[in-house]
Amino acid sequence: MADKFCVTITHCRTDGDKATLGFVVANAAQGSEKETMVFLSSDGVYCAVKGEAEKIDEGAPFAPLKELVGKFVNAGGKVYVCTPCLKKRGLGENDLVDGATPAGGAALVEWLSSGSPCVGY
Amino acid sequence: MSEAYPDHWEFDDEFDGGDETCGRVIINLYTYLKPMPPGYRILLISKDPAAPIEFPAWCRMTKNALLDMVHPYYLVEYKPELKKE
Numbered sequence: 005m006a007d008k009f010c011v012t013i014t015h016c017r018t019d020g021d022k023a024t025l026g027f028v029v030a031n032a033a034q035g036s037e038k039e040t041m042v043f044l045s046s047d048g049v050y051c052a053v054k055g056e057a058e059k060i061d062e063g064a065p066f067a068p069l070k071e072l073v074g075k076f077v078n079a080g081g082k083v084y085v086c087t088p089c090l091k092k093r094g095l096g097e098n099d100l101v102d103g104a105t106p107a108g109g110a111a112l113v114e115w116l117s118s119g120s121p122c123v124g125y
Numbered sequence: 126m127s128e129a130y131p132d133h134w135e136f137d138d139e140f141d142g143g144d145e146t147c148g149r150v151i152i153n154l155y156t157y158l159k160p161m162p163p164g165y166r167i168l169l170i171s172k173d174p175a176a177p178i179e180f181p182a183w184c185r186m187t188k189n190a191l192l193d194m195v196h197p198y199y200l201v202e203y204k205p206e207l208k209k210e
Contacts, residue, residue: 005186031148035155036186065146075152 008120009038010112015125016050020060020069023051026125027072034081041120042076043112044104045086052085052104053095077103084111130168130198142171151183158189163207166192169199 013026033040050056060069084107097106116122140157142150150171180199184191190202
């Protein structure tokens, strides 16, 4: 059984439900002692942009996105954010919340090439 | 759903996940158990209808021992393999 896990999320403003679900599964993976990486790309980068996660709350039984991201990072989860996707939106490293790291395709490919399963939202 | 856990169950503490489901209860449980010593026993309570599938899977992945289960009650021993004899 692989000891790593990856969740890719491509939505936030476009589909808060998918962004929320992605982080719920990421929390399940990190909480199951998998070394877990969330890779945010396309509109998903907004999950890690200051002030944006606060806007997503799908209601019960889901926790607000801000809480889900915070729990994931505090539990040791990694959040990588696609740099060209940020740049396209006029955003940069300084716009990201604490715990989020700009990264590119090589980081994602290396992670998955080590045998990590991946689920996408 | 059982009204009470079996009389013979012995544990050090209890963790009530309430109605919370999926990643939410898992990350809370993980964070709660992390500082506990190997061999620590908890009574886990979860009314999540997925709990009979979720907690056995979680215990297998994390090498925690699911000693017994009578939904919504689960008797879990934390990291028994790391216990010092």
